[in-house]
Amino acid sequence: MLVIPPNNLMLRHGNRQVKMARLGGARTNRIENCIMRAKPAAETVQSASSGDDYQSWLTREPSFVTTGGGLDSDVAALKQFSDAGDGLLQLSTGGKGLDHKNLDLTRLIKDKIHDVRAAFLRVHAEAVYSSLTDTFAQPVRIQSLVDTAVRRYPGLLPSASKITEDATRSLKEKEGHERAIGLLLSHIFANPRAGIHLLQSMLRPLPDSVEETAKFSRDGVLDLGAAVLRRTGKAAELLMYNPEYLNAEDASTIGPMEQAVDVAILDPITEVCVLRGTPAQHPRYAGRNIFCSGLNLTHLYEGKIPYLWYLTRDLGFVNKIAHGLLDDPDAIDDPMPTVEKPWIAAVETFAIGGGCQYLLVMDYTLAEKSAYLTLPARKEGIIPGLTNMRLPRFVGDRITRQAILFDRRLEADSPEGRMIVDQIVPDGEMSSAVEATVQKLTSSGSVSTVGNRKALRVCQESLDDVRRYMASYAREQVKCHLSPALVRNLEDNWLKPKGKL
Template sequence: MTHALAAAWQDGPRAVAARAEELLADLPRKADRTPEQRRLLGAAVDEARRGRSTFMAEHGQALYDALTHARTRYLWLDELVYAAADLLDGLAPTREQMSAESVLAQADKEGREIDQAIFFAGVLRHERAGEHLMDAALRPTDRSLALLPEFTAHGVVDLGPLRVELDGHTAHLTVTNPAALNAEDNDLIAAMDVGVDLALLDDRVKVGVLRGGEMTHPRYQGRRVFSAGINLVHLDAGRISYTDFLLRRELGYISKLHRGVLPVDADGNVLAGHGTHWSTRTVQKPWIAAVDTFAIGGGMQLLFAFDRVIAASDAYFSLPAAQEGIIPGVANLRLPRIAGSRIARQVILSGRRIHATDREARLICDTVVDAADPAGPADLDTAVAAAAEELSAPAVVANRTMIGLAEEPLPVLRAYLAEFALQQGLRLYAPDVLEKTSKFGRAT
């Protein structure tokens, strides 16, 4: 199989990809290129990417099987794409090429992550390969498994941008990135993956709660904030990774919130396709989101994966991704189902802000607590505790599983993620995005 793949790659798109690399090697840095140099390079790169896309459409399943030993090995996203680069020279960027890109501002990069996007989209479009890849991302991380004994012993783990605490049968995940208004960056995504794992793997936990911590920002000093979405300063600086942030976020911890964690044994091997009991494939638990102040962008996206959303009356929700130029994760799949097509278009395409007291907010959150009441924060805590008690009922997990199957069948999610993987990679390097993030970076 590997020999046939190599032959198909070498006899077709490999030469085109090599020509693009040769042309790039002879050019000055991106900012110093002439319009004609940019035109010639752009045409060569487009031709190479067309060849990669065609190859993945025809051979993506066979390639994935070769990389995973006929789907008997589970690889993390970075492991998989670099293994592909090692196997077929020029199909995807190497570690060395990505390392060179990582030190550059977003506008100065060559956009090699687009080639990673072509690879992942190609894998996800094949049913068997795509579902196996989605399962691979549901495994607990190595750091989660290493920290689980500490969490079990002490009931608290500090992950830097995230704190995980056990209170009775409830795991409280508190985002602690105050300098950036709890905006998401690479480090927070990695921490969220671990925090969700710990809550799902600890048998004492019946319900998980996510809430933003208190701010140090002068405008919100001492107030809790749920999330300001993607960290645009980091995006401008080139510190938002396509694989470790944009793709891992959707396939990793958000999918775990929705679909559960896939258990592994002491050696990291998936446990025979089922969870802690023979009747369950993944370990699932109900989740509550407690929203203070605002849930912007990625913060609002998160709410669609939760079983209960509780908000303060002065909170608001928005998805300014279209204005920023990117795609708001899986929100385009979930929000039309939750709130209807018209509202979804207003929020996603036009940036409409929904306040917790708006009539339409009832489609986004379940409970609104009066923030003007002196006891407001305490009442929000009380509402969270009551919801956690209600959702700890034995039949909740089975029923949320069935709701998930009805609302979002796996083939539908996989097809969406395949297109998202490609389009988000392209948007990451679109001229309008680079212009907007550069302005934001200069403003800060």
């Protein structure tokens, strides 16, 4: 039988003390009643009644070894503690998953498991990452890293079945299993050796990129669906194509975009890359090119944008544009063993959210006179990628805060807009402006251009700067992604105005 602590019992909850009396007598009774009524879970888990009653579990926290030799025993202790917590969760909800009636209890249990996982990672993050990469000998992408960690370290992350099931739920119905993924990645990025290795792994070309590059070199065009590459003289134009959603970013675009960036950089004929939008289907923009409308908020609300999407995007094709491709497997310790190309952005109509983020990794940006830039991440309830690190270099701290925290819209043809946009182009004349810019940039060859962009990056944005930022971003973004405030913001600011609720 589960034993509920008396109202005046002081409990340890991570590094905090929680006095049960503060819950209030009626509230405590509701928790006790719901546990006493709970039925055994359908899924087989370690039962809390087998020596792990509520009181003893909640007040017991494993002590992890701080010096070598304790990883295996600490993994076992973590798994045992996590399994017992899962058993309590199953009993408190009757095996039915998230139960909003029992949020006080489930939150307490989940937070305790989270705190213990964090304590484990503070000691063992580098050892865990080393084991997942064959002692740093093998590159690993973020998704593969997480998938392998799920199998090798039960208790550190939820089971594969739980993660898979949660992925089918809408955003407001998710159980929050991705929180543990964010915790793991935050600790990996906080470790200099592991974090740099993961960043460099994400800069490697995708497995099919060499083959796709050969096709593009031969044909001069490569249609990847949501991204289309075409050769125009010395340039490779990357066209974003998601017309149904105003060229928004979602799960259907991230793979093709990264593949296209790989090919554009690897192609031996290309000297400069151009990022541009395509016409949208919306009648409001008939006949006009759309650069990018940012994250697909409809898909986000429907639960189709997983937490790892943000990190895969930011450390995949966006970071490849900024830092180039790591193509020498023997140069992992070289701070810049990259092959890269200069990039030009051609902004037509608008660059919203993620579209605006692209401009911060460009070498030159053209924009139509009527175009505008916005970063509505606060209104949505998320962090806008690496914008918080990059945008202050362009517009300073004050305007950065106004854009991110107060939804300030920047007209391209304004003093502030021109801090990001290099050249204003009359509406309808973008193609000729791009052609002239490519000619100007390549007239003396691109070798010095690449060397100069690397030299600029040494002072402005080293890979270690990205690593330190990601240690915070990985932790904070998962909080935002799973927050009820995000759901509320999407409903109030996106769905209701469009009549979708």
